[in-house]
Amino acid sequence: MYGQMMQMPLLISSLIVHAERHHPEREVVSRRVEGDIHRTTYKQLAQRARQVAQALAALDVKPGDRVATLAWNGYRHMELYFGVSGSGAVLHTLNPRLHPDQVVYIADHAEDQVLCFDMSFWPLIQAVAGRTRTIRHWVAMTDRAHMPPPDQAAKVPGLLCYEDLLALQNGRYEWPSFDENTASSLCYTSGTTGNPKGVLYSHRSTMLHTFAAALPDCLGVGATDAVLPVVPMFHVNAWGLIYLAPMVGAKLVLPGAGLDGKSLYELLEGEGVTVSAGVPTVWQGLLAYVDAGGLKFSTMRKSAIGGSACPPAMIKKFLDQYDVHVIHAWGMTEMSPIGTAAAFKAQHIEQSPEQRLAVMATQGRAVYGVDMKIVDPNGADLPWDGQASGDLHVRGPWIIERYFKGEGGDPLQNGWFPTGDVARITPEGYMAITDRSKDVIKSGGEWIGSIDLENIAMAHPAVAMAACIAAKHPKWDERPLLVVMKKPGVEVTREDILAFFEGKIAKWWTPDDVVFVDSIPLGATGKMQKIKLREQFKAYKLPTA
Numbered sequence: 307m308y309g310q311m312m313q314m315p316l317l318i319s320s321l322i323v324h325a326e327r328h329h330p331e332r333e334v335v336s337r338r339v340e341g342d343i344h345r346t347t348y349k350q351l352a353q354r355a356r357q358v359a360q361a362l363a364a365l366d367v368k369p370g371d372r373v374a375t376l377a378w379n380g381y382r383h384m385e386l387y388f389g390v391s392g393s394g395a396v397l398h399t400l401n402p403r404l405h406p407d408q409v410v411y412i413a414d415h416a417e418d419q420v421l422c423f424d425m426s427f428w429p430l431i432q433a434v435a436g437r438t439r440t441i442r443h444w445v446a447m448t449d450r451a452h453m454p455p456p457d458q459a460a461k462v463p464g465l466l467c468y469e470d471l472l473a474l475q476n477g478r479y480e481w482p483s484f485d486e487n488t489a490s491s492l493c494y495t496s497g498t499t500g501n502p503k504g505v506l507y508s509h510r511s512t513m514l515h516t517f518a519a520a521l522p523d524c525l526g527v528g529a530t531d532a533v534l535p536v537v538p539m540f541h542v543n544a545w546g547l548i549y550l551a552p553m554v555g556a557k558l559v560l561p562g563a564g565l566d567g568k569s570l571y572e573l574l575e576g577e578g579v580t581v582s583a584g585v586p587t588v589w590q591g592l593l594a595y596v597d598a599g600g601l602k603f604s605t606m607r608k609s610a611i612g613g614s615a616c617p618p619a620m621i622k623k624f625l626d627q628y629d630v631h632v633i634h635a636w637g638m639t640e641m642s643p644i645g646t647a648a649a650f651k652a653q654h655i656e657q658s659p660e661q662r663l664a665v666m667a668t669q670g671r672a673v674y675g676v677d678m679k680i681v682d683p684n685g686a687d688l689p690w691d692g693q694a695s696g697d698l699h700v701r702g703p704w705i706i707e708r709y710f711k712g713e714g715g716d717p718l719q720n721g722w723f724p725t726g727d728v729a730r731i732t733p734e735g736y737m738a739i740t741d742r743s744k745d746v747i748k749s750g751g752e753w754i755g756s757i758d759l760e761n762i763a764m765a766h767p768a769v770a771m772a773a774c775i776a777a778k779h780p781k782w783d784e785r786p787l788l789v790v791m792k793k794p795g796v797e798v799t800r801e802d803i804l805a806f807f808e809g810k811i812a813k814w815w816t817p818d819d820v821v822f823v824d825s826i827p828l829g830a831t832g833k834m835q836k837i838k839l840r841e842q843f844k845a846y847k848l849p850t851a
Contacts, residue, residue, distance in 0.1 A: 315483060316509055316513035316514070317392070317481070317484070317509045317513070318388060318391045318392055318509050318549065319388065321553050322348070322352045324553065326351075328555060329348050330348055330349035331347050331348075331349065332347060332348050332529075333345055333346070333558075334346050334348065334557075334560070335559045335573075335577055336380040336560040337560070337563075337564050337569070338380060339380070339448070340425075340448065346381050351381060351385060351388075354385045354389075354472060355385045356479040356481075357477045358385050358388075358389025358390065358472065359392060361389075361472055362390065362420070363393070364471075365420060365442075367393075367419055368395070369394030369395060369482075369484070369488075370395065370396060371420075372417060372418045372419060372492060373395050373397060373418070373419065373420045373421075374399075374413060374416065375398070375399050375400060375421070375423070376409075376422075376423040376540075377447055377539065378539070378563045379539045379544065379561055380560050380562050382422075383447070383539050387491075387548055387549075391509070393481075393482065396489045396490065396491060397491040397492070398418055398492040398493075399492075399539060399543065400412060401494070401496070401541070402427050403830035403831075404830050410438055411501060411502075412494050412504075413434070414438055414439050415494075415504065415710075415711070416492055416504060418438070419441065419442055420441065420443045420445060421441050421444055421445065422445040423444070423445070423446060423447060424448075425446055425448050426563055428446075428454060442464060443464050444462050444464050444466065445466045445467070445468050446465065446467055448467065448469065449469040486509045486510040486513070488508060488509055489506050489507070490508055490509045490511075491506075493542055494639075495639045496830055496833070503709040503710065503714055504709060504711065505709065506710045507543075507642060510703070511703060512704070514704055515644065515704040518644065518673045518675045518676075518704075519547075519644055519673075520553060521674070523647060524633075524644065525545075525547070525581070525583070525610055525633065525644075526633075526649075527551070527554055528554050528555075528556065529555035530556075531554075531580045531581050532558075532559060532579045532581070533547055533550075533558055533559065533580070533581045534559040534574060534577070534579040534582045534583075535547040535548070535558075535560070535582070536561060536570065536582060536583060536584030537585065538831075541831050542638075545583055545612070545643060545644060546642065546643075546644065547583060557577070559577045565591075566591060566595075567591045567594055567595025567596065568595055570588075571595055571601065574606055575605070579605060580605055581607070581608055582609045582610070583610035583611075583612075584610075584611065585611070585612065585613035585614060585831065585832035585833070586611055586613070586615075586616050586617065586620060587832045588832060589609070589611060589620060589624075590620070596628070603628050603630055606628075607630060607631065608631040608632070608633055609624065609630055609632055610633040610647075611634055612634070612635040613831055613832055613833060614832070615669070615739060615757045616632065616634050617760070618666075618667040618761055618765065619764050619765035620764070621667060622663055632666060633648065633670075634666055634667065634669060635669070640705065640706040640725075641704065642705070644676075645672065645673065645676045645700055646673060646678075648665060648667075648668050648670030648671070649670065650662065651734065667738075668732070669736075669737050670736060671735040671736050672735065675703055675704065676700055676701075676702040676705070677701050678731070678737065679722070680694065680695070680697065680729055680730065681696050683697075690731040690732065694730060695728055695729065695740050695755070696730075697726075697743060698724075698729040698737070699719065699724050699725065700722065700725060701721060701722050705723055726743050727739045727741070727742055728740050728753070739757060740753075740757055740758060741755045741756050741757055742836075745775070745776075745836055747775075747776040747784050747786050748784050749814070750781075750783065754786055754815050756774035756775065756776075757774075759772075759807075759811070760772050760774050762806065762810050762811065763807075765806075766798070766802075767793075768792055768796040768798035768802070769792065769798070769803070770791045770793045770794075771791040772789065772790050772791070773788075773826050773836055774817065775787055775789065775839050775840050775843065776840070777818070777819070777846050778844075779818070779851050785817075785848055785850065786815070786817040787818065787819055787820075787821065787846060788803065788817040788819070788820045789820075789821055789823055789826060789843070790820055790822050791822075800819070803820045804820060819848050821846070826839070
């Protein structure tokens, strides 16, 4: 027997329809690449998203065709999010921080038909325009006054102006209805080995992920909030916040290219932001600016931090000095991305600040819709005792089944997706990542988690950033080498750093040496690139060797 309820597909277009009807005057504020602050509303944005759909049809974009973007967080990018997917085409967010060769490879692999770009990426566009195979139209996301001069525009055949395209359309467009399993958007992994692989999301997976992200024990965003996603819209759909905000009617504040501490602080304070989200490296810059100026946050009450492990010292600083609660979250491109969030349970309310900080320092517990487990090298389940450490596997309705075009073969193991992370899980279900499987330090047959050592080092007042990698050792096979970037104007010695570990870890976990560097390489999404550090220090001789 079947239930007797309406069969209405879960479609991304329904989000902007809902926002237009129920939150029409709620603001979307953007810092534009043109330099000014732009204000619009969900009602106006919905109208322009329909014009986008009409403009794409005029360019002969058909359902299933890929429409790429190279753009910062802004209202035009948001219009494309809904106009492209809502029309039945597939939104493909390209990462502008990649090398031009990688951009060309990804655009060709995706078979993009149209590429829409912010003018700040004009040099990149010129570098790739003559090399891609399938792109028919290049659309500058600006108005006629800010288009390249004719001699420059001639270098990109098929160059169009975004505002000109929309001006030709009236916005009288009915969003089509189709199967909710239809592809909606495409993101490529930021893997450090081999070519990036495509993750093709569906309308259904995106909508279910959006419902889950809004839950109180996840991002917990509502109609009274003002949300600033620092995480880029080209990084796993800004962790779903671009979909979540119109669903709940939250004000949306989009920072554009201004991700420095001063620019972010001005938006946070000027627009009354209550919730933000980004990777730890971005918050380091913001906190440095706030500290230097003796400033405070007057409205921000919580910040979601993910992308890489957030040092407990940063969580504690946000809470103790600025009364901002950190939502430590974890996920992957292959997971849409949210998998866990470090929300408290009832028993934590009366615990000490130290005990609560220990909970917040984990990557959290699974959001409903995500199932997880840890396994040993033979695939056998390991206990959730907070001690056993193993490979983390996940499954759920917004988790990848296979990569776009079947790249890499079948990624699943007995129906579970192996994340490549090594983790432990407490009896209460809180997961803590101890390392990436490729970053684990294997010393004398035992594992040392580099993230634990990095978190301790980051708590030292002289350390701006720290990365722990494996260095070869003739007796123990591998031993930890700590790579440290000092804060400006601060002096600290190797002995000072090593002494800081005393009493905090098992003695044999203590790094064998410390090297100081001017900078630590970061990838396109703000994660430390340990593969480059391992290459840089592959011949390094430890003093204990």
